[in-house]
Amino acid sequence: MLIECIGYLGSVLVVVSMLMSSVVKLRVINTVGSCISGTYALVIHSYPLALMNLCLIVINFYNLAKLLKSEQHYDLISGRTDDAYFTYFLNHYKNDILHFFPEADSTLTDLAALGNTHTVFIICCDTVPAGILLGTLLENGTFAITVDYTTPMYRDCSAGRFLYARLPENGIRTLAYMGNSDRHVPYLQKMGFQKEHNAYVKHL
Numbered sequence: 001m002l003i004e005c006i007g008y009l010g011s012v013l014v015v016v017s018m019l020m021s022s023v024v025k026l027r028v029i030n031t032v033g034s035c036i037s038g039t040y041a042l043v044i045h046s047y048p049l050a051l052m053n054l055c056l057i058v059i060n061f062y063n064l065a066k067l068l069k070s071e072q073h074y075d076l077i078s079g080r081t082d083d084a085y086f087t088y089f090l091n092h093y094k095n096d097i098l099h100f101f102p103e104a105d106s107t108l109t110d111l112a113a114l115g116n117t118h119t120v121f122i123i124c125c126d127t128v129p130a131g132i133l134l135g136t137l138l139e140n141g142t143f144a145i146t147v148d149y150t151t152p153m154y155r156d157c158s159a160g161r162f163l164y165a166r167l168p169e170n171g172i173r174t175l176a177y178m179g180n181s182d183r184h185v186p187y188l189q190k191m192g193f194q195k196e197h198n199a200y201v202k203h204l
Contacts, residue, residue, distance in 0.1 A: 003044070007044075010037030010039075013029055013033030014033035016029060017030035018030075022156065024156055027064045030060055031060040037049070074158075074163075075124045075125075075127075076163065077124060081118050083120070086122065101147050104179070107147075118146065119134075119135060119143070120134050123150075130154040131150035131151060134146045141171055142176055143175050144178065146179075148160075148184070148187075157187075161191075164191070164202070164204060173203065174202070174204065175193070176200070177199060
């Protein structure tokens, strides 16, 4: 029974890996599943199945090495809330954005009301939109974040690191997120934000 459970676990991980939007996560989870499935195949003496899983492991390691060695080339574009491209981006990813920033629902619904009070930055990777930063730039150089969103394909934090490295060129010295989204907090902690009073703050 234990051996059968190990076999099922390997199969489940391989299937779950296909659901990942991040290619890196897909490869990692698929590799773990293939290792477990390959071990199960050896135990039950199913050598064709073991060979197939070995091939999958080699393919995954090869592609992971290529992915981790390749450098992403990002560009930062400063925009306005009434830009057609920005509006298109929001409409396309709105449901996913609200998943991480539910408190921004009213803001995103009425962009026209924002006028010049909000600043927009769009991060592109080889002309492909990778994320947006929407918020208010205060006089002391603090940027109050409303939305700091990355598309599923670029959630390896590289887009965020590029963004935060470039923001000082635009007069931004501190980032502050005062929202209440628990889904966004793990990302903030990973990117070096510290809890200060009622906000997560990062000094650039």
